[in-house]
Amino acid sequence: MAIFSVYVVNKAGGLIYQLDHYAPRADTEKTFSFPLDLVLRPHDERVVVAFGQRDGIRVGHAVLAINGAEVNGRFTADGKDVLEFLNNPANYPVSIRFGRHRLSSNEKLMLASMFHSLFAIGSQLSPEVGSSGIEMLETDTFKLHCFQTLTGIKFVVLADPRQAGIDSLLRKIYEIYSDFALKNPFYSLEMPIRCELFDQNLKLALEVAEKAGPFGPGS
Amino acid sequence: MSRPPGRKQEYHKISRELFVLTYGALVAQLCKDYEKDEDVNTCLDRMGYGIGVRLIDDFLARSSVKKCRSYSETADVIAQVAFKMYLGVTPSVSCSSAAGNEFSLILDKNPLVDFVEELPAERASLCYCNLLCGVIRGALEMVHLAAEVTFLQDRLKGDAVTEIGITFLRKAEDRKHKRN
Numbered sequence: 466m467a468i469f470s471v472y473v474v475n476k477a478g479g480l481i482y483q484l485d486h487y488a489p490r491a492d493t494e495k496t497f498s499f500p501l502d503l504v505l506r507p508h509d510e511r512v513v514v515a516f517g518q519r520d521g522i523r524v525g526h527a528v529l530a531i532n533g534a535e536v537n538g539r540f541t542a543d544g545k546d547v548l549e550f551l552n553n554p555a556n557y558p559v560s561i562r563f564g565r566h567r568l569s570s571n572e573k574l575m576l577a578s579m580f581h582s583l584f585a586i587g588s589q590l591s592p593e594v595g596s597s598g599i600e601m602l603e604t605d606t607f608k609l610h611c612f613q614t615l616t617g618i619k620f621v622v623l624a625d626p627r628q629a630g631i632d633s634l635l636r637k638i639y640e641i642y643s644d645f646a647l648k649n650p651f652y653s654l655e656m657p658i659r660c661e662l663f664d665q666n667l668k669l670a671l672e673v674a675e676k677a678g679p680f681g682p683g684s
Numbered sequence: 685m686s687r688p689p690g691r692k693q694e695y696h697k698i699s700r701e702l703f704v705l706t707y708g709a710l711v712a713q714l715c716k717d718y719e720k721d722e723d724v725n726t727c728l729d730r731m732g733y734g735i736g737v738r739l740i741d742d743f744l745a746r747s748s749v750k751k752c753r754s755y756s757e758t759a760d761v762i763a764q765v766a767f768k769m770y771l772g773v774t775p776s777v778s779c780s781s782a783a784g785n786e787f788s789l790i791l792d793k794n795p796l797v798d799f800v801e802e803l804p805a806e807r808a809s810l811c812y813c814n815l816l817c818g819v820i821r822g823a824l825e826m827v828h829l830a831a832e833v834t835f836l837q838d839r840l841k842g843d844a845v846t847e848i849g850i851t852f853l854r855k856a857e858d859r860k861h862k863r864n
Contacts, residue, residue, distance in 0.1 A: 614741065614745075615827050616827055617828075636748070639741070639744075639745045640745040640746070642741065642745075643738075643742040643744075643745045643746075644742070647741055647742065648738065648742070654738070
């Protein structure tokens with residue numbers, strides 16, 4: 466049972482807080498000889514595995530490091546294009562580390578504002594007047610729960626689909642926000658939350674919710 | 685004053701006297717800082733506003749009231765839930781306009797003026813509890829209800845009761861991303 470991440474979005478759709486809570490992903494580092502039996506292709510700003518899944522290296526994993534040096538998007542640490550580098554037999558044998566790419570903070574900001582817009586669209590699409598926005602988004606690997614307060618702040622939690630008690634967790638996060646963020650006189654409203662106490666108490670609440678397991682707290 | 689995390693919600697009580705004294709000290713200091721009563725009143729209102737915009741989330745988080753569907757429902761919630769929760773008193777609500785957007789809260793007990801009998805002669809137009817007006821105004825603004833909140837009657841000034849008037853103005857403009 467796991468809670469993967471928490472996002473807090475302000476009234477204007479800007480991300481003011483984000484926490485990733487999932488276990489460290491497993492990176493796979495292997496040495497390869499020419500020719501590479503994986504099919505790589507560029508995707509956005511990274512090089513990802515398109516085909517040839519094996520040994521823990523899965524489709525969708527990105528190239529994280531070559532020969533120990535972290536890659537910078539599509540380029541190696543010394544500025545060479547990754548795909549060109551790997552097409553050149555002279556560079557082999559080479560050790561490449563693959564893993565799931567973590568979202569950068571810019572990407573998270575973008576996704577949060579996109580979700581904010583979708584949330585509003587959700588409430589407008591409703592056949593009933595005065596409907597709420599998106600409350601839950603379900604996929605096969607996670608469930609996204611969203612709670613919007615009457616003041617317009619949204620709390621978004623991504624969790625395992627079997628995890629229960631997220632509703633009460635969202636209310637609890639609202640309480641923690643109203644305590645440790647709002648009551649902090651040095652915190653300005655709508656700005657990114659940089660309060661140590663908020664972090665600590667949030668992590669504690671997540672752990673309590675996770676321990677409670679699939680039946681929610683109080684079971 | 686923070687709540688120990690993980691435990692069931694507890695209200696950490698502090699002394700009421702301390703709170704009332706702190707408020708009194710605040711008003712006294714403002715009176716020293718500003719000569720005119722209007723300035724003190726404005727200052728109190730602004731401070732209250734700053735409190736209100738933060739207090740509203742605390743109120744909503746703890747009381748889990750549903751969204752109010754009318755002004756009178758809002759006024760009732762303010763009087764019966766919010767005042768009860770924060771000051772321990774329950775003012776009575778009355779609607780004072782045909783349009784249904786003016787309400788008054790009549791406080792027969794006001795903890796903030798426990799130790800004050802009447803205002804000094806040179807501070808005759810001071811609204812001692814103007815902080816409360818600011819709090820209500822700030823809180824309402826955060827739930828997209830613009831309102832004017834003032835003291836209509838004040839026991840400290842010799843009136844029979846203390847009356848806070850809330851006038852709801854036109855509902856705040858709905859912005860591009862309409863929130864329901």
